[in-house]
Amino acid sequence: MSWQNRFKSFIKEPQNIILIVLFILMSFLTLLPLVSLIRDTLIAHPSELMSIKGAKAGDFTLFHWYKVFFDGKNSKNLFYSPFWNTVKVSIGSCVIAIGLGGTVAWLVARSDIRFKSIISTIFVFPYIMPSWTLAMAWLNFFRNAYIGGKPGLFTALTGIETANWFAYGQFPIIVVTGLHYAPFAYILIGGILQNMDANLEEAAMLLKASRMKIIRKVTLPIVMPAIFSAFLLTFASSMSAFAVPAFLGTPVRYYVLTTQLYRTLNGVNQGYGYVLAVVMLAVGLFVLAFNQWFVGKRKSFTTVTGKSSQVSLVKLRGARTPISAGVLFMLLLIAILPLVSFAVESFTMVTGNYNPSNFTSIFWLGKGSTDIANGEPGILRNKYIYLGLWNSIKLSVCCAFVAGTAGVLCGYAVVKRRGSRLSGVVNSLAFFPYLMPAMAFGAIYLSMFTQKNGFIPPLYGTFTLLVLIGSVKYLPFASRAGVNAMLQLSNEIEEAAVIQGVSWWKRMVKIIFPIQKTSFLSGYLLPFISCMRELSLFILLVTPANRVLTTQLFQYNEKGWNQYANAINLLIIVVVLFFNLVINKLTGASIDKGIGGS
Template sequence: MNYRNRAISFLKKPHNVILVSLAVILLYLTVVPMLTIVMDTFTVHQAELMRVKGARVGDFTLYHWAKVLFSSASKKIFYEPFLNTMLVAFGTCFIAILLGGTVAWLVTRTNMRFKGVISTLFIFPYIMPSWTLAMAWLNFFKNSLVGGAPGFFTAITGIQTPNWFAYGPFPIVVVLGLHYAPFAYILIGGILRNMDANLEEAALILKASRGKIMRKITIPIVLPAMLSTFLLVFSSAMSAFAVPAFLGTSVRFQVLTTQMFRTLNGLNPGYGYIIALIMILIGVLILGINQKIIGTRRSFTTITGKSSNIAYLNLRGFRSIISVLLLLFIALVCIVPLFSFALESFIMEPGNYSLRNFTTLFWVGSGDPTIANGEPGVLRNSSIFHGLWNSVRLSVIVAFIAGSVGILAGYAIVKRRNSRLSLLVNNLAFFPYLMPSMAFGAIYLSMFAVKRGFIPPLYGTFALLVLVGAVKYLPFASRASVGAMHQLSNEIEEAGTIQGIGWGKRMLRIIIPIQKASFLSGYLLPFISCMRELSLFILLVTPSSRILTTMLFQYNEKGWNQYANAINLLIVLFVVISNLVVNRVTGASIDKGIGGQ
C-alpha cells in the first residue's frame, strides 16, 4: 500500500509524468532502433538471396560481417572508404581550425578593421548547406575530362583544371574545411574573447614578446577549445555525405557515407547496416571524448577575473591590407557561390558563357523535349513546387514536434535535476546528436520498413520523414529548453501554484512567456536545419514524399545542372532568409558571442 501511495504521489507531479513518458518513448525511438540495426547486420535480406545460397529472408547469417571485414572484397567495400573518410576528416579539421582560429584571433586580439562585418559574414558558410560550396566548386573548376563541359575558370582562362584539383579528396577537404571554419571560429573565438586579459598584461609588463605570450599563455588557454573543436569537426566531416557525393562520385572516390548510400540502395543492404553501425560507434566515441575534455577543462579552471582593458595587437601598416584581404576572401566564399548558381541556371549550353547562350528556359520555360526530358522551368514545375511544399510542411511539423517535446523535456529535466530519471531522459534526448545523419536515417529505414506491433510499415510515407526528423532535431530543442529552465527560479512557478493556477496555465501564462526567446529558438533551429537537410532523408524519400534537397541531388545525378543550380539558389536564399528571421525574432545571433567592436 505504501508503494501504491508513493507511486500516486509521484505521478501527481506533472514533471514526473513527463519524464516517465519521455523515457519510455525515447527508449523505443533510440535504443530499440540501435538493437534493430545490429540484428539487421546478421539477417538475410530480400536483395541478398542470390548471394547467400540456401538462405531465406530473415535467416541468421555472418555473411555480411565476413564480406565487409574479412574477404578479398573488404578493401573496396570498407577499408578504402574508411581510410578516405579519415583523410577527409583530418584534412577538414586542419583547415577549419587553422582558418577559423586565425580569424577568431584577428577579430578578438588585434586592431583589425571591419570586425563587425567580418564576424557576421564569416558564419554564412556554416548557415548555408554544406553542398552549396561543393556545387559552386564544380561550377567554377570542373573540367571537360570528367565533367563534360568545362567550368567558369576554364571558360575564362582556357586553362584545363587537373582532376585532382576539380574532384576527389582535395576539393572535398577544402569545401568541408571552409564550411566548418565558422564552427571553429565560434568556439575558439568565444574562449579568446572571454579570456582574462590580465594574464597577457602581466606578461607584457615582464617584457615578454608577443610570440612568447602566444605560445605560453594564449594557446594553452584555448587548447581545450581547440581539442573540442577538432573532435566535433572530425565527427561532422566523417558523417558528411553531400560534399563527397558531389565532388567524389565522378572519380569514384568513396567515403563511408557514400558507400553506405550505394549499398543500402543496391543489392547489399547488410553491408550498409554494418557501415552505419561502425559510424555510430565512432561518433559516440568521439563525442564521449569531447565530453570528457570539456569536463576535465572545468576541473582546472583558474581564471577568476576579467580585465576590460584588452591589449590589442597593433597590426600597424598591415592593418588595412589584412582587413581588406580577409573581407574579400569572405565575400568570395559567401557571395560568389550564389552568383555561380544564378549564372549556371541561365546557361543553355554548359561551358559557353557568351550572351547568346543565356536563356530563361530553366526558370520560366514550358520545357524543351530535347532537354531534360522536357522538364518545365523551376518556377513552372509542379514537381518542384510539390517538393518545396513537402520541405516546408516537413520542416514546420518537425519543428513543432521537436520544439514542443523539447520544452517539456527541458522543464521536466530541470525540475528533477540530478535524479536518475532526469539524467536518463537528458541523455536519451541528446543521443540522436551523436549519430551521423545518414546512419540515423539507416536505423529508421531498418526499423520501420516492416510492421512493428500496432505501427504499420512506414517506408515511403511522409510520417517516417516526420518521425526521423523530430527525433534527430530533438537535441537542439531540448538543449535550448534546459538552458532556459536553468535560468528560472522555482519561486516563479511556486507563486502560481500558491494562487491555485493549474500546471497548463502556469506553463502558458508564466514560464513560456518569460523565456519565449529561448523556447522559440527551440522551434526555429530545427525548422532551418530540416529545410537544408539531405543526408538524413536521402535513404527514406520516395517520389511521393521527396523534398527539395533530395530533388536537387537527383537532378544533379541526372546531369540536369541548370535545374540543380536553380533549386540550390532557392534553397540557399530560403535558409539564409529564415536564419535572418530567426535572429530578428529571437534576438539571437551566432556571431554576437565573439563579434567585433
C-alpha cells in the first residue's frame, strides 16, 4: 500500500484526527510554555535593567541564576532558606497526613469502630473545602496581640496569650497542611485496605500471631506502596501549596518557595521568580516520577491472587466507644468548628472581642462606613463580590466544559489507539499539567502570554487566559475519567453501530456518552469544583477586571480586613459544598465511597 493510501486510511479514523489535534494543542499549551519559562530565566526584563548593568531588554544573561544560587547571603534569603523551609514543611505535613489519614483509614476499613459512615463523610470535608480554610480557622483561634493586633478565640476564652511560634510560621503551617491532606492519604490508603485480600491475615491468625504482629508483618507491607504513594504525592502537593504559607507564614516573614515566587514575580526582579518556578517544577517532576517508578517496581512483587470473601475486623472491645467518640470529636474540630469560627469572626465589630454587644451584621449587610475598611460595604451589598462570584462560576463552567470535552475525546482516542506511540504521547501530555505545581504553572503562562506569540495576541489581563490555564491544568482529571470510562466499554457496541452506517458524531452522542454518562460527567464536575476553590493557579494572572472570589479573599486578608475575609471564606465554602452536594445527588458520585462503612 502506498503512503498516500495509508495516509487516507489513517485520517478516515476519527480517533487519529483527535490524537493529532490534541498532540498539537497540548504541545503548544504545555511544552512550549515550559520552553518560554526557561527562556525568561536567561534574558533581561525591562524592570531589571537598573540591576543588570549595560543590559537591554531581551539580552541574554545568567544574572538571575547567579543571584538565586551563588550570591552569598542574598541567595540564602532568596532561595536556600525558603527551599529548606519548603522541605521541612512538606515532610512534616506528610507525617501528619499519613499518620492521621492512615490511622482513620485502618479504623474504618479494618476495625469495628462505630459511626463509620459519619466519620468517612466528615473526614473528607477538609479536602473538599478550599485549602486555606483551616489556616484562617487557626488564625481565628490562635492569633495573638503581638502580631495579629487582636487575640483569637483561645486567648479570649482562656486568657493565655499564644506564642508566635505556635500562632504563625513553621509549626502551624505543618499542622494545617497536614490536616488538609490527611483525607488524601485516607482515600489512598483506605481504598487499599478496603479491597485488600484478607487471606494472609487469616493465615497469620491461624498461626497464633498477635494482632500487632499481623499489622506490622502482614498489613503494613501490603499497603506500603499506597503509603509511599501518599507520602510522595502529599509531599509534592505540600511543596506547591501557596495559601496556607501565605496566611500563616507571611506575618512573621516565614517564606517558602511559593510565597517567595509570588513576591518576586510581583516585584521588580521577575527573572528570580522564573528561576524559582523552574526549581519547583523540577522537584515536582522528580518526586512524582520517583513515585511512578516505585509503584511500578512494587507491582512486580504482587503475591495476592484472590480476595477472601470475609474480612475479619479487629474487635476494639471496651475501647470501641471511647475511640469512636474521640475520632468523631476530632473530626468535628477539624471540619465543623472552623465554619463556626468564620461565622463568629464575620459578625464581630472589633476582632477579638466576643461580648454580645460587639456583634454586628455590618460586614454582611452594611452600606459601608468611612471609619471601617475605607467605606467597604458588606459582602452581600458589594457589587464587586457579586462580580467575583459570577466570575468564579463562569470561569468554573468554562473550564469544566473545555477540560471535560477534551477529556472525553482524549479518553476515546487514547483507548481506541491503545498501544500506539501517538496514543502514549498524547496520554502523557494530557497528564503532564498535573505534575506542575499550580503556582509554577501560573508563572509559566504569565511568562508566555504577557507578549504576542505568533498570531496569538498578549492575553495577560483577559478572562480567556484564566479559562485557558484552568482548562489545561484540570485536563488530567477529565482525561483520566475519559480513559477509565472507555476502558470499561466493549468495542463490540460501537462496531455494531459502524456496521449499520451510524456516523461517528451520532455514535458518540447516542451510544457511547449515554452508556458511560456517570463516568464522563465526573470529568466535567471535578474541574468545576476544583476551579471554584482555586487560588494558587490564578493569583498571578487576575486583574481587577477579572477577579474571582478566591483572589478577593486573599486581597482582603492582606489588607487586614479580617471580618470581610471570614465572610467571603464562608461564602466560598457554602457555594463549593452546595455544588458538591448537587453533583453527588445528580450523579451518585461520592469521594468517600468504597472506603467507609454503610
